[in-house]
Structure formats: structure tokens, C-alpha cells
Amino acid sequence: MLSLEAICKRFGDVEVLSGISIEIEKGDTVGLVGPNGSGKTALINVVTGMHGADAGRVVYGGRDITGLGSHQISRSGIARTFQNLRLFPRMTVLENVDAAHNGLPGYNLYQLIFGDREVDKNHRQKSEWALEQVGLANERDRLAKTLPLPQLRRLEIARILARDPKLVFLDEPAGGMTQAETEAMAMLIADRVTPGRTSIVVEHKMSLIARVCRRVCVLNAGILIADEKPDVVFNLPQVIEAYLGRRIVNA
Ligand SMILES: Nc1ncnc2c1ncn2[C@@H]1O[C@H](COP(=O)(O)OP(=O)(O)OP(=O)(O)O)[C@@H](O)[C@H]1O
């Protein structure tokens, strides 16, 4: 389904991804963990076309997508959420999901100026369905900026569900959440996001990774240091070492 073949990425003199190779089977849910700055977001950025790779290939469904732009990649059924949320704060919750269908707000200038925000009916139905999936149907007319963080992260997930992608990347879906909020997010991912899709989940909260992932890849300083089942990976010496000796189960 997705093959990352020896991906390298540099920023200036710093190599932030050093020959990362990962094979992901269709339907699998893979965790991607590692200390701050280890390259998790950079890897998502390369695969989703936000950044070019300096070396290596990304092969998706048998097709080489290395170097394609993010819009082309998005059209091929790949979607992501952002660690630093990328929403439209002054648009409503529903409008934020509508906007996801086109990658940009789905309105032309006339519609923006005259407030005639008619959207494609098919898109609107999908937006409403997606908001139901994440438990935000009742918030649809609120401005996004008024939502608390856990709901904003759900809104990001609604934006990807609305497009029904085959492959999803979640970048810290429980970032900034309490333990109870994290558990609710883990349930949402397991129930609504991963079934029928291939998923890669980046998260520091290992309880969420252990709950939703069948396999965990660990990055440290741009190098893949482990690729194992969750119960194995958290006890590997090189993983414990990467986290400075801290046991990371349920961190
Ligand atoms: N646009 C950029 N320009 C320069 N350096 C960058 C850029 N983006 C990321 N980096 C560097 O690349 C390295 C990897 O960053 P990345 O954001 O992928 O880490 P991460 O594993 O996602 O960390 P975190 O858990 O904190 O989100 C870091 O050293 C970071 O400073």
C-alpha cells in the first residue's frame, strides 16, 4: 500500500531523515513515535508532498508519488491532520469541513463577498456526516475559534473523514489533551478513522498508540531505530535509551 524507500531529508546542514524505509500494508494502523525533533512530522511532510525528499522514493498503491505536490497527493486519497492545527478560526465548524473538500475554502470571491456560501450538496452531506462521526454535529454553526482544543482536534479529523481518504496521517491527535480526553480520542480513532483505511499515527501519548496501533515505528534523530509490535517496542533497549532511560509505557 505504502512503501517508504530510503527517504532522506536535509534542512541546511542538518539531516533530519536519514534513509527511512518503512513498508505499510493496506488496512494496517502504524504508530510513529520518537522524541521531540526526531523527524516524525518531517516524514509526514515528505510523504504528503509538503516538502520534497532529498533522496529516496515514496510508492503508494504501486505508483511512485515522490515529488508530487500536496494537492496531487491529496487527490490520490491521502489525507493528514496537523500537529499545529490548520483550521479557519473565523469560519463555522461546518464551513471548515466544507473547505476540506477542495483543500481551500470551497467558495469563490463572489460567494465570500456576498456571503452566498452555497456549497456542492454532495460535499455538504459528507461534511454533515463527518461532523456526526466525530460528535460535533451540534456545534456545526459555532465559529471554530470558540471550540476548546479537544473539539478542534476532532474538527481536524472531521475534515479528513469528509473526503474518505484511503491513507491517513494523524499528527499528534491528542496533543495538549488530558488523559480522559486522550482516551476519548483513542476510541474515536479506533472506531471511526482506522476501520477500512491505512493509518499512520504520530503521538507522544503511548496509551493512545498502544490502543490503536498494531505496529510501532520509532524514530530517533532521523533514524528508524525500531519497528515492532507495541508490547515489544516499548521495552527495547534502544527505544528506552532514545527516551533518555525513561520508560515510555503510558507516558
Ligand atoms: N522547515 C524546517 N526548517 C528547518 N528545520 C526544520 C524544519 N522543519 C523541521 N525542522 C527540523 O527537523 C527536525 C525534525 O523536526 P520534526 O518537526 O519532524 O520533529 P518531530 O519528531 O515531529 O518532533 P515533535 O515531537 O516535537 O513534533 C528538527 O530538528 C526540526 O528543528
Ligand SMILES: [Mg+2]
Ligand atoms: Mg512533530
